[in-house]
Amino acid sequence: MFHSTQQDVMDPAEPVGEELLRIEGLKIHFPLGRRRHGQYAETVYAVDGVDFALHKGQTVSLVGESGCGKSTVARSLVGLVRPTAGSIRYKGMDLRTASRSQMRMLRREVQIVFQDPFASVNPRMRVRDIIEEPLRVQGLPRDRYVAEELLEMVGLQPVYANRFPHEFSGGQMQRIGIARALALKPRVLVLDEPISALDVSIQAQIINLLMDLQDELGLAYLLIAHDVAVVRAVSHRVLVMYLGRIVEAGPEVLSDPGHPYTQALLSAIPSAEVGSRGSRKEIILEGDVPSPTDPPSGCRFRTRCWKAADVCAEEEPGLLDRTGHGALNACHFPAHE
Template identity: 50%
Template sequence: AGHADRVAVMYAGRVVECGPSRAVLHRPRMPYTRALLDATPRVDGPARHRLAAIPGSPPDLRRSAPGCAFAPRCPHVTPECHSSRPELTERAPGHRAACLRPDLDQASAPVGLPSPPRPAAEQVLVEFDDVHLHYPARGRLLRRAAAGTRAVDGVTLSIRRGETLALVGESGSGKTSLTRTLLRLERPTGGRVRYDGIDVTRPDRAQLRRLQREVQVVFQNPYASLDPRMRVGAILAEPLRAHGEPADHARLAGLLDMVGLDGGALELYPRAFSGGQRQRIVIARALALSPQLLVCDEAVSALDVSIQAQVLNLLAELQDRLGMTYLFITHDLAVVRSVADRIAVMRAGVVVEQGPADRIYAAPAHEYTRTLLELAPGHPGGPGGTTPSSPTQNRIPSPWSA
């Protein structure tokens, strides 16, 4: 939206729509393009809602079927769509689409469903109390001692039981470093991190066992998160066996069922699955020990927009069903809009703003938050937006100038 003059949309190996960017993005003529746009999170979308995910999966290109390849997933399908293949035809000057139903040109976009209301979270589960994580300098710079790195510089933040807290910021803002102190991957150089009253830097044996069970992580890259030499069944059984729990077929199939996958997947290797399916397997493994806190570290950043919507909806459903708490780490404020109860914005190791998601979207108090919002899809001045960028927009201010 922010860079291209023209857009071509492909599905099942064919271009199904192409034309000027503005026309394709603001008035799509092909249901697949509209479905992609509807599945895209936006900062101007409703708060905490289920995204309009595209049902089903892309077709298997090894099997060719007559008719429109999108027909099994299209909400506007007619019997003719299964037998006649649509060709690209001109719908407006320079704007072509492959769809047998030109009457859909005016169809309005569906809006995502609101998430069921949840009681406000009160009880604190995680506390970061004036946490510092400083790395000492290595070597010298121009004969002076080089400065160390203050990856986290005095962060005080809490996560309440049952809520989704989104930790937002660019790369290098310190959000991942802060999270690593909670996961015991880094030891803070100052301050305290507590989980349900446990000091995570000094747990006793029983507390450590509890932390290992109750705090689980879903990382960004589902391709790197699964051992390609292990079958899915062995991957899911691993955490259960490590904690002395039975890992029978029924239990493992039940985990896959929770994330919408068939029990037959237990016998397969990760390479048999798409990116979205692999992320579902990663989530199933994280759920194996019935965690209380799920840390989602850029968990949907590597997925394309339609799969991203499916995984975000799945995470929301699991939270409603299992009452888990989420720490959602991301740079994407449009994704945050659809999932977060509260938001903390980090920059240069410091939390510059935190509060209820509705308040931050309606009236961001910090210049950095405003700039992040202006860069997000759905903002009037953002990519594909309706107003031209102001001189201050589309530019992240230097962390050292505030």
């Protein structure tokens, strides 16, 4: 079980602490094929207009089907993917125009924890060197016992510092990955599916560790996850993505969904798991997810939506508070259960 201290989700109008990250109009497009007359044959619109903010001590979660752009957003925040347009600001500093020294500072304060804890480390390095690697890259002094202290912080024995990755389980390696991310004393952790590669019995332990660290260190988290139970337990705010755009956002999105896509996602999950009101009939979506190289006009979900009308093809719905409940919704016909 998750021993959440955040079960009373906070209103988005009352942020937890100071604003650390602000993403506005973020677009990330990937060209495909050869250039013809100065243009590429096709373009993948992986992220096509995303806005949100992240505050100190807050957990914002991105959910959606595979391929919707969640991980691309996450990687852009740490400089692994370059934005095509829009802005990513850390404490007011725009990453797209930041100098080399500013980016060096940013990389100290915004760290990432990857999905596969083994693929994200060098198997020939000892754990001590893995944890201290960020300090070496940044040219920072290393305390003799920094690796041991970080291992204790994430619930591992200090003697593990002299071992190699193949000597650990997946859960232990993810703890080591978290220890490495904490080496530079960051203020923001980007958690890219941090438990999806782990056994179910270990997942809750890692989530509880992350929540304890957030309480202790005042960290802000951007969490990418598929597990609705996890997202609901730890999030102050949930963003639902579909085909590169956010279609619904708010603190109670998973309890009272208003967008048809969110309703369809949750309908396949037992109601007790997501804490919804009463039973929920499963919604079967027809058709496939449209290609990100040629998204539909207007509402991108309209080709699979049972509520679709002419206006959905002609006019793209903005992400607005359409019900007066504080939740943002990008649907011409929102409805709450």
